[in-house]
Amino acid sequence: MSKRKLVIAQNIEKELQGQVKNIVPDWEVIVGKDQETWQKHVQSAEIIAGWKKDMSAALNAASSLRWVQSWSAGVDSHPLEAFAERSIALTSANGVHAYPISETIFAMMLSLTRKIHAYVRNQQSKTWAHEHLKLELHGKTAGIIGMGAIGKETAKIAKAFGMKVIGVRHSQKPEEFVDEMVTTERLNEVLPSCDYVIVTVPLTSETHHLFGEKQFHTMKSSSFFINIGRGEVVDESALVEALQTEKIAGAGLDVFEKEPLPEDSPLWELDNVILTPHSAGSTEHYDKRLIEDIFIPNLKEYLKGEAPSINLVDFDKGY
Structure with a gap:
C-alpha cells in the first residue's frame, strides 16, 4: 500500500x-x-x-x-x-503578515506625513530644502478598510500615536483599539472624516474597484491613501487622477492592478506617491x-x- x-x-x-x-x-x-x-x-x-x-x-x-x-x-x-x-x-x-505589513503601513504613513520620501530624493541630488514640512500623525483619524489580522494590528499601533480609528467591514461588531466600526455600506459616509485611508481587504467580486472616482472625491484633499490589500480593489486611473489633481495629498502603494507596474504608469513619476513592489508582507x-x-x-x-x-x-x- x-x-x-x-x-x-x-x-x-x-x-x-x-x-x-x-x-x-x-x-x-x-x-x-x-x-x-x-x-x-x-x-x-x-x-x-x-x-x-x-x-x-x-x-x-x-x-x-x-x-x-x-x-x-x-x-x-x-x-x-x-x-x-x-x-x-x-x-x-x-x-502571518500582520506585523510586517502593519509596519509597512506606518512606514508609508510616517514618510508621507514627515516628507521622508522627499528628503531622500533631495539627498540623492544634494539639495538642501525644507519641503514645507508641517504635518503630524498624532491626533489624526485613520480609516481602516478591512478589519482582519492586519487591520487589527494597524489599529493597535494607531492608538500609540493617539489616533482615532474608524474601522470598516461587513459587520459592526466592536473591535479593540477601534473607536467606531461601520459597515462597508457606510464607507462613503466616513471617508470625509479620515486623514489616512488604509485598505487591507482581499480581492473579491464585492471589493473589486471598491475605491473609484467617487471615493477619492469624497476624501479630504489633505488625506493620504494607503493600499496594501490588492491592486484591483482600486480603480487605478481614478487614483492617478486624484493624485495628479491633488484631490488627495498622497498615496503609499504596495499593490497594483497590473504587476509588475508598467514602466509607462504615471504613478512612477508622481512626487506624492511611495511605491513598493508587493513586498509589504516580506519578513x-x-x-x-x-x-x-x-x-x-x-x-x-x-x-x-x-x-x-x-x-x-x-x-x-x-x-
Whole structure:
C-alpha cells in the first residue's frame, strides 16, 4: 500500500521540515519550491502546501488532493471553483503578515506625513530644502478598510500615536483599539472624516474597484491613501487622477492592478506617491509563522478526521 503524501512546494528550513515530518512519520513528505521537485507528486498528493499555477494535475479525476494550504493570505489566484467542486479544503496564510505589513503601513504613513520620501530624493541630488514640512500623525483619524489580522494590528499601533480609528467591514461588531466600526455600506459616509485611508481587504467580486472616482472625491484633499490589500480593489486611473489633481495629498502603494507596474504608469513619476513592489508582507519569520501557527495546528486537526479550522476559506465569500 502506497504511503499518504504531503507536498510542501516551498524551500523551508530543515527544522520546520522536521516538525512536520514528526507529525506524519508514516507519510511521504516532498519539500522544495523547484517544479522538478514536486511536479510528479501533485496528482498523488493528499495535501499540498504552497499552491502553484502549474499544479493542474492535482485537479483531475484521479487526484488524491483533499486540502491545500496557501502560502499567501490572498487566495484570489487559486482555482476556487475547482476546489469547491471537488470539496478540496483551502486554508490561507492570513495572520502571518500582520506585523510586517502593519509596519509597512506606518512606514508609508510616517514618510508621507514627515516628507521622508522627499528628503531622500533631495539627498540623492544634494539639495538642501525644507519641503514645507508641517504635518503630524498624532491626533489624526485613520480609516481602516478591512478589519482582519492586519487591520487589527494597524489599529493597535494607531492608538500609540493617539489616533482615532474608524474601522470598516461587513459587520459592526466592536473591535479593540477601534473607536467606531461601520459597515462597508457606510464607507462613503466616513471617508470625509479620515486623514489616512488604509485598505487591507482581499480581492473579491464585492471589493473589486471598491475605491473609484467617487471615493477619492469624497476624501479630504489633505488625506493620504494607503493600499496594501490588492491592486484591483482600486480603480487605478481614478487614483492617478486624484493624485495628479491633488484631490488627495498622497498615496503609499504596495499593490497594483497590473504587476509588475508598467514602466509607462504615471504613478512612477508622481512626487506624492511611495511605491513598493508587493513586498509589504516580506519578513524573516514568514515560513516559521505559517508552519507553526497555521499549518501544523490544521494538520493535527486533519489527521483526526476534522476539517482544518484556522483560516479555512469560505468559497462563497472568496476569502
